[in-house]
Amino acid sequence: MNNSPIGVFDSGVGGLTVVREIIRELPEESIVYFGDTARVPYGSKSRETVTKYSRQIVRFLRSREVKAIVIACNTASAYALHEVAHDIDIPVIGVIEPGAKAADKVTQNGRIGIIATEGTVRSGTYEKVLKQINPNLKVFLKACPLFVPLVEEGWRYDSVTYEVADRYLNDIMMYDIDTLVLGCTHYPLIRRIIQKVAGDGVTLVNPAYETAKELAGVLYDNGIMAEQSVPEYRFYVSDSVKKFSSFAESILPCDVGHVERVNMEYNQGD
């Protein structure tokens, strides 16, 4: 039993879809969230840069005495999970392994599609993790760099977004996949369009949901679940608080009270 908060971080606002699932799954847990809005996005940046940024953020979260860390960003999970987990002695969970495990359970024909940022695709992490789970799986990846800007523009139920989705998904639907992993935390926000384009024969997997369930298991196994606790939610960002708050209010099931700006560049050292 441990009422310390869980640290959650992302390149910006996308990780709030993971926070949303954690709040639903673990309503007694407190959360400290960091969104790196001054340097967003990570999806188009290199492994070295994303790893450096992730380490800075983990150092910050540790200073807030978190009991576990969730990397709520597929790109950072792909590039930096092992480096970060190696640095510290508390549990660290990324979004890729929970998503991959769920995809393996769901698929009937063993053919899995992954849509993600350029960085996540380039990293090869989804293939590697899926092949470790089951070497017979066939995995097909597609980078969808326009999805994040379309979500952030607010065109979540829009004909342009449908047309872009249609074009991106065409490239992997031809491989007869029956399972599609939403491999970027923004994508669940356009899941209706993605489902419509992919068709009813394809099951969507949302790693945010799977990660919240995995987190519950890890807390339980380590004996560090919160008990009889009134949860506190604290949000930190590296750029403007105002813009973050309005996006957060729109997707979280709770009031976004405390949001504070911190300068991540002074929190370095590697």
Added chain:
Amino acid sequence: MNNSPIGVFDSGVGGLTVVREIIRELPEESIVYFGDTARVPYGSKSRETVTKYSRQIVRFLRSREVKAIVIACNTASAYALHEVAHDIDIPVIGVIEPGAKAADKVTQNGRIGIIATEGTVRSGTYEKVLKQINPNLKVFLKACPLFVPLVEEGWRYDSVTYEVADRYLNDIMMYDIDTLVLGCTHYPLIRRIIQKVAGDGVTLVNPAYETAKELAGVLYDNGIMAEQSVPEYRFYVSDSVKKFSSFAESILPCDVGHVERVNMEYNQGD
């Protein structure tokens, strides 16, 4: 006469459209370019963050002994030109004033449209500068946040880009503008689509071209033009060299020889 290089910077690769015009206009001048690819884009970030980043970059360029600085980014010009120019004793030129002056000359009916990033629109700098030039001008702004990702996806002659442009421009075409400023350095790369949507009655103004002409005047007035010089071009970026080089090769009229990565976060102090 002075054969020192000109310093040019941008949030990423967009400023290369300005470099291209400088090379055409001033073929004897050497250039040191910095693209902040680890923190790109600036267009959606706050004034404070963009100003801080701009100051770090100017400090870096000064260490390369540049004789003048061109802020080849509309957002950084909008937020940081005056702060940066105030800090140092060499000429500093942004892209907004040259673009605004050209728009004032071109317009017949005094109704000017500006398309730009969210940051540039929010800053109010284009209106302010245009009203200083001519208080009778009517100025209409529209943020077009999807244009940069569409250009970077390579969809420069694409039906999706046309549809997005049509939707964005509709909002300002209704004001009967006869002049449209391409207020983001990426936008000249989709100027054909923009011209087609805007129609023949609208003259496009490219601030990159106007800035190169302004730079020539400033160098001449200060007696610091290069003479009998074989120009050298050096490129620095804060993220992966490889990705930058291939984009640069595709839009510059010269070989992109020297590209080097620098860590901008250690180059701070404000």
